[in-house]
Amino acid sequence: MPDVPESHPRKDSLSARQKIVDGAKRGLLADSAMIAHGRGEAFDYLLGEKTTESATMAIRRVATLLTSAERPVISTNGNTAVLAGESMIRVAAVVGCPIEVNLYYRTPERMSGLLSLLGEQRDSVAKEKGPSQFKGDWGEAVRSVRILGDEADFRIEGLEGPRALCTEDGIGLADLILVPLEDGDRCEALISLGKLVCVIDLNPLSRTARMASVTIVDEVSRAAISLLSEVLNPTEVEGEWDNDAALRDSLKHISNAIDRL
Ligand code: PTJ
Numbered sequence: 696m697p698d699v700p701e702s703h704p705r706k707d708s709l710s711a712r713q714k715i716v717d718g719a720k721r722g723l724l725a726d727s728a729m730i731a732h733g734r735g736e737a738f739d740y741l742l743g744e745k746t747t748e749s750a751t752m753a754i755r756r757v758a759t760l761l762t763s764a765e766r767p768v769i770s771t772n773g774n775t776a777v778l779a780g781e782s783m784i785r786v787a788a789v790v791g792c793p794i795e796v797n798l799y800y801r802t803p804e805r806m807s808g809l810l811s812l813l814g815e816q817r818d819s820v821a822k823e824k825g826p827s828q829f830k831g832d833w834g835e836a837v838r839s840v841r842i843l844g845d846e847a848d849f850r851i852e853g854l855e856g857p858r859a860l861c862t863e864d865g866i867g868l869a870d871l872i873l874v875p876l877e878d879g880d881r882c883e884a885l886i887s888l889g890k891l892v893c894v895i896d897l898n899p900l901s902r903t904a905r906m907a908s909v910t911i912v913d914e915v916s917r918a919a920i921s922l923l924s925e926v927l928n929p930t931e932v933e934g935e936w937d938n939d940a941a942l943r944d945s946l947k948h949i950s951n952a953i954d955r956l
Contacts, residue, residue, distance in 0.1 A: 758925030
């Protein structure tokens with residue numbers, strides 16, 4: 696990527712695009728990954744490229760659920776691994792949960808490429824100093840994050856084809872799954888298996904966003920950074936989560952974009 700100065704107003708967006716381009720060159724992404732990314736960018740633009748208040752509340756709720764679940768797992772696809780893999784590893788280290796590579800367009804080459812990428816990211820995160828609020832040995836916590844997905848020994852009931860494949864130890868037996876950029880069918884199938892499904896999706900109207908237990912309408916790399924702060928210091932959130940209200944709030948934010956002119 697040509698040198699983009701820190702002050703460039705589109706710096707984050709350009710560097711995310713470059714990560715997607717590099718990931719595609721490495722064969723890590725689905726053929727339609729750029730289309731999905733472009734759709735996300737359009738929604739993000741309308742949201743003002745900022746985490747909204749309702750997204751902050753959703754992130755807080757997901758942090759509380761993640762830290763209190765018995766068998767949480769973070770599911771990661773191609774786009775998530777290249778955009779937010781390291782942040783997701785940090786979150787997994789704090790929560791003490793595995794990360795599972797689970798793909799919509801599953802091929803052996805992409806699976807092994809993404810498993811290697813996450814392994815490299817884990818090595819690099821393990822060398823960091825770690826967040827100041829983290830109590831314990833950061834390197835050890837990061838190194839003990841299991842990266843699953845290699846041995847698919849379980850099928851998600853109600854789904855056809857390779858996208859139903861997962862691991863029993865991860866998604867199969869999980870009570871809570873955090874799935875960024877999920878597809879509607881899989882979200883629905885996981886919900887009907889009685890699991891809590893938390894998603895990150897910039898489109899508040901997608902079937903995934905509407906099906907999920909908790910939807911974070913935010914850009915995945917931004918949301919993952921906020922999620923890390925929240926899991927380091929989870930707060931008790933009172934009352935039932937009203938996901939429809941959160942989605943309506945995101946849509947209101949989009950329709951208020953006219954006020955930002
Ligand atoms: O790696 P795979 O094989 O699992 O495939 C991944 C993609 C994303 C290609 C696949 O799941 C797909 O085709 O997804 P969709 O149906 O296009 O849905 C992607 C959703 O994610 C859309 O609602 C986008 O608005 C949203 N989205 C895209 N980029 C981001 C995003 N949400 C949050 N952060 C993003 N960076």
